[in-house]
Amino acid sequence: MMLFIVMLSIFGLIGLTTGLTPYYSRKSTQFGVSLPAALQTGNQIKLYQKQFFIFHLIAVAILSVPLYFICQMDYLVMVQWGGIYLVVGMLALLMMTSFLFLHMRKKVLTLKSELPKTELESAAQEIVVDTAYRKRRLVVPAWLMIVPCLFIMLFTLVMTYENYDRIPELFPVHWGVDMTVDKYAEKSILSVLAVPAFQLVLLVVMYLSNLSLKKAKQQVSSVNATASVEKSQAFRFAWSVYQWFMLIALELLLVKIQMVMIFAEMSINFPLFIIAFCVIFIGSGLFLSFKYGQGGERYQLKKQLKEEKYNTIVHYDDDAHWKLGIFYFNQKDPSLFVESRFGVGMTTNMARWETWAMLVGLIVIILLPVLLIN
Structure with a gap:
C-alpha cells in the first residue's frame, strides 16, 4: 500500500x-x-x-x-x-x-x-526598458548560496574522512521504491566522494538557475510600466529565495544519505520523508506560480504606484524565434537568458554559443558522481 x-x-x-x-x-x-x-x-x-x-x-x-x-x-x-x-x-x-x-x-x-x-x-504596443533595473535587488546574492553550501560540503568531506574505516567494503548507493538497497559500490577514496560531488553539481545547477533570474532579459509591459517593473522584481526575488531554501534542503538531504552509507542505518522513514519533501517544495512552487505568475504578471501590489517614464522600444511579434513555442533561437538577440514562453522561469537563447558550452559543462559535471561510484 x-x-x-x-x-x-x-x-x-x-x-x-x-x-x-x-x-x-x-x-x-x-x-x-x-x-x-x-x-x-x-x-x-x-x-x-x-x-x-x-x-x-x-x-x-x-x-x-x-x-x-x-x-x-x-x-x-x-x-x-x-x-x-x-x-x-x-x-x-x-x-x-x-x-x-x-x-x-x-x-x-x-x-x-x-x-x-x-x-x-x-x-502592437511599446515595451518598457528600465535602464536601472539591474541595480535593483533581483535575486539572493551569489555568496549567500555558495558559502553555506561550501560549509556543508566541507562537513560531508570531514565526516567521510573521519569515518572512512567504518564504511563497509560494499556500501549502498541506490535504493528501490520500497527503500530496500538494490545496488552497492566498492569502497574506495573516489567512490565515497560521490555524494560530495553530487553536492557540487547541485550547487552549480542552482547557481546557474539563480543567475538566469538575475540576467534574463526584461519583459515589462508599457501599460502601467512602474507596476510592471515592481512585479517583475518581486517575481525574480521570490523565486530566488525559493531556490535558496531548496538548495540548502537538498544539500542537507545529501549529508543524510552519506551518513546512511557510512553508518549503515536508516533512522528515518525515507518514503514518507521523500513524499513530504516533494509535497512541500512542489506545493510551494505551485503557490509561487499562482501568486506571481510568469514574470510577476499575477502579483497584486499592496499600493498604487505613481507612473514613471522609461526608455521604450517598439514591440514586435517574435513567434518566429520560438521553435515549437518553447525553444528560443535568435542570433540577433545578445541576451543569453529570456523568460520561458510556457510556464514560469527562464530559458536560454539557443543561438548563443554560451548556451551550448553551458549545457556541455553541466553534462560533464553531472556525469562526474556517476563515474566516481562506478
Missing part, C-alpha cells in the same frame, strides 16, 4: 503541476504563441486552458490504474515492476503532454491567423 501511495503521489503531483501550467503562464504568450490583447482573455483561450488541465487529470487517472494491479503482486515482483512502470509512466505522461501542447499551440496559431490584419497591427 505504501508503494502505491508513493507512486500515485508522484504521478498526481506531476500531472497537477503540468496541467495547471497555462493558468500561470503569461496571458500574452499562451501555449508559446504571442497573443494580441483581443485574444488574451477570450473564451476560446480559456477553453483551451481548461481542456489542457482536464486532459492531465484523465491521463493521471488512466496511468494510475496499472499501479493498483502491480501492488497486488508478490513483494519482489511488485518492487521490480513498480520501479519500471514509474519510469515508463512518467515518460508516457511527458510524451502526452508534449503532443497536447503542440496540438493546442496549433489551435492558438489558427485562432490568431483568423484575426483581421488591421487588428493584429493595432495590437
